Amino acid sequence: MTGSNYFELFGLTPRFTIDLTCLEQAFHRLQTELHPDKYASHTEAEQRKALQLSTTVNDAYRTLRHPASRGKFLLSLSGKDDVKATVSQAFLMSQMEWSEAIAEASASNDIVALEALAKRLKHKVAVHEKKLAATLDERGDFNVAAQQINELRFYEKLHSDIADAQDRIDH
């Protein structure tokens, strides 16, 4: 399937702000019809087709459910996914501070500090997503959006760094 129809697949208007409950319900409805489990006693040809379609639906769902990939997908819909986005010096500085704080908490196996960092980051991401929503849905400014999506992906990286540190300590 060509990616351009992911929103349509779930019956949604292509916007950054979407109703996640609607998305989830449409996802369940589609998988109820297309999941390979529904074809376990069918012919091989139907089983192959179900595998392919169900895979596509999972892929589409994952893309739209997560804000950064949803934003990036919207950019690609408007042909702006190759916009060269840079992040500001100030943003990079703040990223380095985050990274240092995570590394420090990780090195001293400080679970409490990591948990606090995760909470702060969650708040930061929520604020950032609101900004991105306004940029895309209200102003339609794809150049600024590209930069904000890039920043969002930096935050996601920080999030996974914290989770990795927590995994390591738990292990």
Added chain:
Amino acid sequence: MALLQIVEPGQSAAPHQHRLAVGIDLGTTNSLVATVRSGIATTLPDAVGRMLLPSVVHYASDGEVDVGWEASAGAAQDPCNTIVSVKRFMGRGVADIKDVRNLPYKFIETPGMVKLKTVAGELSPVEVSAEILKVLRQRAEESLGGELSGAVITVPAYFDDAQRQATKDAARLAGINVLRLLNEPTAAAIAYGLDNASEGVYCVYDLGGGTFDFSILRLTRGVFEVLATSGDSALGGDDFDRSIFNWLLETLQLSRLSPEETRLLLTESRLAKERLTDEKITEISVVLANGLSINAILSRESFFELTKPLLAKTFGPVRRALRDAGLQVEEVHGVVLVGGATRMPHLRIAVGDFFYRDPLTNLDPDKVVALGAAIQANALAGNRGGDELLLLDVIPLSLGIETMGGLSEKIIPRNATIPTARGQDFTTFKDGQTAMSIHVVQGERELVSECRSLAKFDLRGIPPMVAGAARIRVTFQVDADGLLSVTAREQTTGVESHIAVKPSYGLTESEIVGMLTAGISNAEHDKRMRALREAQVDARRLLDATETAMAEDGHDLLSKPEWNEIWSRIYDLAEVLLVGDANSIEDVRQASEALNAVTGNFANRRMDASIRKALSGKQIESLNL
């Protein structure tokens, strides 16, 4: 004869025929088989009414193979030829197996998977598991009065690709059509959720004999969506037995035990553990072969103290799954306990303390997995009452490929909903390069050497170009069983070299065929009969599926000539099947292929109709699926 039913086109009884399907819990310690009868899932007993089948296989020197209770009872007399907890060796090398030197077996390191040296020869864990499955299959067929149409077999959610593939191979050796490999905690959630009409976020804490799984699911109106899963495929109730065993060795200063004594003490340790569930204190007394009698008293408190580190080890994966699902403990509506080992009182307290709520234990922790598997098998077989159920499961461990410096680059992250596929583009490193190696690994660690190696293969036949010009798209597909297949093709030249890669671990196709034919007799005729039987079973399944499809949608979706064409191929195949001669195996295959060939378009139209239904009338044409 059932085949006569198809002679009247459109009059087929197939759509309403109840297909015999079972769920099998192939456990480390015990195995069970269950089915859905009159809408109710129930486990099937053996001839004397026992539900559990100990997962123990004994190979006698006279060629006799015992499975279950008798094998278990004789374990201490012939430990080297009595295989206990074989599940721990599935898809594993010698280096993966914990405490190898304390096990009574003679392991042989072979590429891919260990083998065990027994009086019956060198055996793969796959063959040993197949013996257990054969007994369960026979039990089911006798009890249900017919040949099984298929089975759902459960595996620990945390099983990697090699362990899953080994399980599927074992089923094939046992002559079982695998409808699906189902994750054990997910199976438990189905049985539990349907039984209690639950909605919301539920956790399944599953401590079996040899494996620990923890899954988080969201239950909404018949949809079971796994949000995250984690675990430890080498931690289970066996380890709690072993703590007692080690404690005995230490306190009684025992050393250099024979394999027989080791097995005896391990069994006594397990019994002591089980007694401590109801008793505050227990006595272990055994007489060893050399006449030395052992007496020890173990209190519940000391046992708890002894095994505290093991219990603590389970909560790492619990916290990780919660993080992966983005959930706090408070958001969990209930915790279901699964597996015999969750009967231990200190475990129940620890789980209750962690989740601030009493765990749910109203279904028998030994049976709940088999019951859930039976419900899923019934649905997959297309029997009535199964169609409201939808299961969305995940891959437990990330899949990656080796990049420069021995690092793993993740291609499919853990907890991705399956089926899933990801493509990755590669290019050449040198001018004129025509081949490249790809190494697929599974695991969370950064270093390839710390992940499980799944497959190494070479892509050949890349057209010679300048470095960096070739574009090779490698696609990783994980199917609904959680099994990986890899395909690759070069895209710039238009000439698509398309290869499918069978992972390099485990058993090869020829080894499986060898095992299928061995043991019966080496006579050429027997081999042919066996192969014919497999082809016939496949052909009957195809006939059944096609007839059902024709009855459901044939009139709506096919033109008259298409309808006739398919029916004539159905007749051809049915006729070949009736001949039943060992010489007709090629005919069966050819007739099956011919039927498959004429139903391709029909299959596409049926799928399109399904999509239209799912999208409730939206413009399907524009979707270009």
